[in-house]
Amino acid sequence: MLALTRRVTFCAGHVYKGGGLSAAELSAFFGPAALPGGHGHNYILELTVEGPVSGRDGMVVNIKDVDAALKELLAPIDHRMLNDAMDEFRNAVPTTERLAQALFARLPKKIGAAVPTALRLEEQPGLYVELEGKDPAMVYLTRSIEFAAAHRLHAPALSDEENRRIYGKCNNPNGHGHNYVAEITVRGEPDAKSGIVVDLGRLEQLLAEEVEERFDHKHLNKDLPHFKDLVPTAENIAKVLWEVLAAKIPSCRDGGKAELHRVRLIETARSWFDYYGK
Numbered sequence: 001m002l003a004l005t006r007r008v009t010f011c012a013g014h015v016y017k018g019g020g021l022s023a024a025e026l027s028a029f030f031g032p033a034a035l036p037g038g039h040g041h042n043y044i045l046e047l048t049v050e051g052p053v054s055g056r057d058g059m060v061v062n063i064k065d066v067d068a069a070l071k072e073l074l075a076p077i078d079h080r081m082l083n084d085a086m087d088e089f090r091n092a093v094p095t096t097e098r099l100a101q102a103l104f105a106r107l108p109k110k111i112g113a114a115v116p117t118a119l120r121l122e123e124q125p126g127l128y129v130e131l132e133g134k135d136p137a138m139v140y141l142t143r144s145i146e147f148a149a150a151h152r153l154h155a156p157a158l159s160d161e162e163n164r165r166i167y168g169k170c171n172n173p174n175g176h177g178h179n180y181v182a183e184i185t186v187r188g189e190p191d192a193k194s195g196i197v198v199d200l201g202r203l204e205q206l207l208a209e210e211v212e213e214r215f216d217h218k219h220l221n222k223d224l225p226h227f228k229d230l231v232p233t234a235e236n237i238a239k240v241l242w243e244v245l246a247a248k249i250p251s252c253r254d255g256g257k258a259e260l261h262r263v264r265l266i267e268t269a270r271s272w273f274d275y276y277g278k
Helices: 023-034 063-074 096-106 160-171 200-215 234-245
Strands: 002-014 039-051 115-124 127-132 139-151 176-188 259-268 271-275
Touching (some): 002 063, 023 200, 096 115, 096 127, 096 139, 139 200, 139 259, 200 234, 234 271
Antiparallel strands (some): 002 039, 176 259
């Protein structure tokens, strides 16, 4: 089996209303995004399909067929208001989580010999949702946060020579820095009324307090007790991020029906590290 992913863009607006929620409740969930005039996004949609490679033409599916299916999927909603263009949102809040589910449900079961298996929908840079065809009820929401920090890679258990050999320039006694991006992915089934996996306002506040305030413009070796005896490699930073966030993610949604799924730490444009807990 081989997977093929195709990316397209579309523009759409939506009004956060419905679900039996009052104006006050909508405002509490969505803040300025709940203004009655609505708002819009330049969405980025990625569709993944899987199938066997044909011995005849060497393809899983002709990309033209994937493009045709995506064009048919998006034509009714591109440059439209989702509340009016999609029956799914006549009486439901058109969150990105629900939009991803609705779009996946509208896809054909097969495109050529390939089967749609995953969908990624980006609402804006640093905020996107994903789902998998094997369990489309479960949605994965990712929010990113940036921080600038310095570190020195030096393991006390190793000799100075070993440290220089293993870490190279990163063993510079004065340290060096990065503009890190941490992508925090939480998972859960969207709430039946609000359509959210997690209260984004609460999540952003948690990330500001636990990530930005803790890590931003710090020297990790000197300023953070987590790295007193722990080498602040990107791998270990990702693990520490998990440790400070995992237990608090459920509080970002009433009922605690969300959990941390993944921490992705992007150290440079060429290197990133994913941690899924133990």
